[in-house]
């Protein structure tokens with residue numbers, strides 16, 4: 001008889017509730033608006049009802065339902081199952097999300113941050129399913145990260161490990177929103193890729209992007225990639241800067257945890273192989289020569305489902321290890 005797991009992927013705009021079996025088959029899912037302004041109790045209530053409707057619809061018995069996993073924006077405490085602070089979810093600070101879900105649905109639960117559960121999803125069933133060690137970079141407004149080392153997510157001493165966007169790649173470099181200087185995120189996120197292009201345009205650099213900037217009053221990372229693919233020299237320079245920063249970060253990670261794969265995900269991977277090949281090329285050019293390194297840089301394969309799949313998958317993994325917290329905690 002199959003075991004079933006609930007996965008909740010909590011985002012600032014939408015929350016996805018899914019039911020999977022232990023083979024990773026995504027049986028069904030429900031997406032609904034997060035409506036964070038209604039507060040965390042309301043969210044738990046609404047999404048728990050979604051979970052119950054999935055359980056009922058697919059005739060899953062209570063004994064077959066083993067655990068649930070929740071992925072949420074952080075920082076949060078994996079050990080305590082509590083959100084610490086959450087700029088995207090005002091009012092959720094210090095909220096014991098894991099215990100509230102567990103009490104409401106009467107099953108054990110695990111809570112981890114959204115980048116970690118996406119990383120676990122890709123590791124379990126996506127781009128990383130054939131490796132033991134991988135690193136995930138999520139390339140969006142900022143840069144998030146996840147590290148799987150010897151088949152386990154790396155949490156660190158206070159559960160905030162794998163903040164890969166804030167590894168410093170340029171001493172005294174560009175200021176990052178986090179307060180540090182020279183972070184990976186300050187160069188290679190979608191926002192900062194667009195910002196670096198805008199700054200060059202402001203300096204009067206000649207580029208086909210000048211017309212876009214003039215017409216729209218802004219340039220997006222999508223514009224930058226589009227014009228780079230069209231052969232514009234400035235756009236190419238900006239994209240190369242992004243790719244080089246990601247290659248540097250991948251080299252650092254190769255030397256730290258020795259992943260077999262680096263997986264890229266998030267909005268910016270719409271640029272596809274154009275970005276991927278550049279990152280791989282810079283990696284191969286810049287990596288040390290002391291020994292031959294084989295690391296594959298690839299794109300995520302689960303798309304928007306990585307979060308709910310990873311959350312359910314993490315619940316399954318902790319269930320297998322018999323380390324689930326008691327119901328209601």
Ligand SMILES: [Zn+2]
Pocket residue numbers: 165166176177178179180183185186
């Ligand atoms: Zn930073």
